[in-house]
Amino acid sequence: MLRSATLYLFILILTACGTASDSETDADQAARRPNIIFIMSDDHAQRAISAYSDELIQTPNLDRIANEGMLFHNSFVTNSICAPSRAAILTGKYSHINGKIDNLSPFDPNQWTFTEALHDAGYRTSLFGKHHLQEIPHGLDEYRALIGQGDYYNPTFIHNGDTLAPTKGYTTTLITDYALEELQRNADSDQPFMMLYWHKAPHRNWMPDTSDLDGLLDNEYPEPATLRDDYAGRPAAANADMRIADMFVSQDLKVIEEYEPNDPGTGGATFWEGGSAQMARYFYNEIDRLHPDQRAAWQPFLDRVGREWQQVKGTEEELSWRYQRYMQDYLASVKSVDDNVGRVLDYLDESGLADNTIVIYTSDQGFYLGEHGWYDKRFMYEESHRTPLMIRYPARIDAGTTVDELVLNIDIAPTLLELADTLIPEELQGYSLVPLFDGEAPDDWRDFIYYRYYQQMNSFHRVARHEGVRGDRYKLIHFTEPGFEGYELYDLDEDPNEMENRIDDPDLTAEKERLQSELREKRRELEVTD
Ligand code: CA
Numbered sequence: 001m002l003r004s005a006t007l008y009l010f011i012l013i014l015t016a017c018g019t020a021s022d023s024e025t026d027a028d029q030a031a032r033r034p035n036i037i038f039i040m041s042d043d044h045a046q047r048a049i050s051a052y053s054d055e056l057i058q059t060p061n062l063d064r065i066a067n068e069g070m071l072f073h074n075s076f077v078t079n080s081i082c083a084p085s086r087a088a089i090l091t092g093k094y095s096h097i098n099g100k101i102d103n104l105s106p107f108d109p110n111q112w113t114f115t116e117a118l119h120d121a122g123y124r125t126s127l128f129g130k131h132h133l134q135e136i137p138h139g140l141d142e143y144r145a146l147i148g149q150g151d152y153y154n155p156t157f158i159h160n161g162d163t164l165a166p167t168k169g170y171t172t173t174l175i176t177d178y179a180l181e182e183l184q185r186n187a188d189s190d191q192p193f194m195m196l197y198w199h200k201a202p203h204r205n206w207m208p209d210t211s212d213l214d215g216l217l218d219n220e221y222p223e224p225a226t227l228r229d230d231y232a233g234r235p236a237a238a239n240a241d242m243r244i245a246d247m248f249v250s251q252d253l254k255v256i257e258e259y260e261p262n263d264p265g266t267g268g269a270t271f272w273e274g275g276s277a278q279m280a281r282y283f284y285n286e287i288d289r290l291h292p293d294q295r296a297a298w299q300p301f302l303d304r305v306g307r308e309w310q311q312v313k314g315t316e317e318e319l320s321w322r323y324q325r326y327m328q329d330y331l332a333s334v335k336s337v338d339d340n341v342g343r344v345l346d347y348l349d350e351s352g353l354a355d356n357t358i359v360i361y362t363s364d365q366g367f368y369l370g371e372h373g374w375y376d377k378r379f380m381y382e383e384s385h386r387t388p389l390m391i392r393y394p395a396r397i398d399a400g401t402t403v404d405e406l407v408l409n410i411d412i413a414p415t416l417l418e419l420a421d422t423l424i425p426e427e428l429q430g431y432s433l434v435p436l437f438d439g440e441a442p443d444d445w446r447d448f449i450y451y452r453y454y455q456q457m458n459s460f461h462r463v464a465r466h467e468g469v470r471g472d473r474y475k476l477i478h479f480t481e482p483g484f485e486g487y488e489l490y491d492l493d494e495d496p497n498e499m500e501n502r503i504d505d506p507d508l509t510a511e512k513e514r515l516q517s518e519l520r521e522k523r524r525e526l527e528v529t530d
Pocket of ligand 1: 042203
């Protein structure tokens with residue numbers, strides 16, 4: 001635990017003497033701690049990054065991070081929902097330990113976070129974009145944060161405690177503008193920096209930039225094999241309110257009131273009295289908030305969407321049309337993230353910062369892009385259990401390295417601490433990923449990962465509470481919500497789409513018992529008491 005103390009002291013002395021200048025030796029350079037740019041997007045599925053899959057979109061800039069660094073093929077979250085995942089990332093601990101179990105429960109900002117630890121270790125720390133916790137994380141020198149979910153256009157930022165007037169522009173671009181300003185401020189500093197560059201996109205309701213609207217409605221994407229899932233043998237999946245077939249026609253599909261005055265969608269808000277009517281109003285307000293030039297750019301798009309809706313409404317084509325509409329907007333939101341990440345990577349090259357700057361890209365969790373007929377996340381099924389993870393750090397990682405080991409979002413905090421030569425508190429539940437950087441796993445790397453989703457049935461999307469374990473091949477899910485109690489078992493090699501629950505299959509009795517034992521062991525190891 002004290003492995004970095006000597007080095008840190010050495011750096012403090014160096015900094016105090018002001019030696020990091022023209023006379024800097026190779027040894028000094030080696031000792032200088034790396035900068036960190038932690039890029040996170042919101043609800044970004046692995047399948048919407050071409051480093052993982054080129055089926056849906058090309059993301060050349062995100063791919064640079066993987067191609068010039070390391071791609072984690074098996075990267076997962078501990079609780080697949082926005083704010084709890086962010087709390088897990090910041091603390092390096094599962095939800096039951098850090099306390100942020102669902103979007104409504106409070107996050108105690110006074111607990112240990114890696115941002116504050118790096119700040120205390122001498123890093124200049126900053127945040128640009130969405131954090132989605134009630135309080136800004138502690139230990140930041142500079143921040144420009146969205147409030148809650150934020151808006152896609154003309155967002156309101158809180159700048160170091162001051163709430164600013166709405167800023168005209170597209171949020172993904174604005175967040176990047178501010179991140180670049182921070183990089184320019186730090187470019188010539190001897191102090192290492194750690195910047196959280198955290199996008200709102202591609203979170204629902206997926207509003208593309210005006211510059212990406214032209215031609216967007218002509219794009220067509222392949223339908224996933226499970227778009228018309230019947231949910232046989234999976235009662236919790238059958239009960240969930242997150243089907244593309246039930247999306248809001250207004251806020252999700254962008255049909256304005258003139259073309260559809262009575263939104264038929266449930267949008268995951270059936271638990272909420274007046275849900276769909278209120279959510280429709282939310283979208284109309286977002287359109288009303290556009291500046292006249294932005295609105296003018298949207299109008300032809302909105303008119304064509306409205307006319308198309310009136311043609312397909314109630315026909316056999318409706319679900320396919322809804323899926324295409326969803327993909328068009330979601331992937332355009334991703335494209336803007338990719339374009340803007342490219343601006344940051346270009347700046348790192350131009351400024352000479354690239355060699356000594358760790359760039360990490362992840363999302364707060366994955367997302368359903370039509371698999372099982374769904375949008376949204378929450379379930380322990382693959383598409384939302386997974387999250388993208390890529391790390392570029394030329395000093396330590398060879399270009400084009402890939403890793404297949406099971407890694408978690410709680411591993412990011414200890415990884416960054418180790419790379420910053422900062423002490424890793426023993427109570428962290430994640431493991432540093434540094435031992436994987438040469439592409440081979442230590443013998444004692446984890447064989448199973450534990451997952452738990454807490455939000456109750458009487459909430460958005462009606463997903464039953466569950467927990468489970470996943471190994472390389474098999475996954476066990478235990479639903480604990482009253483009315484949905486039971487287990488599901490999947491063989492991911494034979495059934496990667498998780499369509500066949502084999503919990504009662506006698507051929508898998510040994511695997512079932514092994515996974516049930518692993519679940520008990522993980523609960524004990526991780527101090528899960530309820
Ligand atoms: Ca999210």
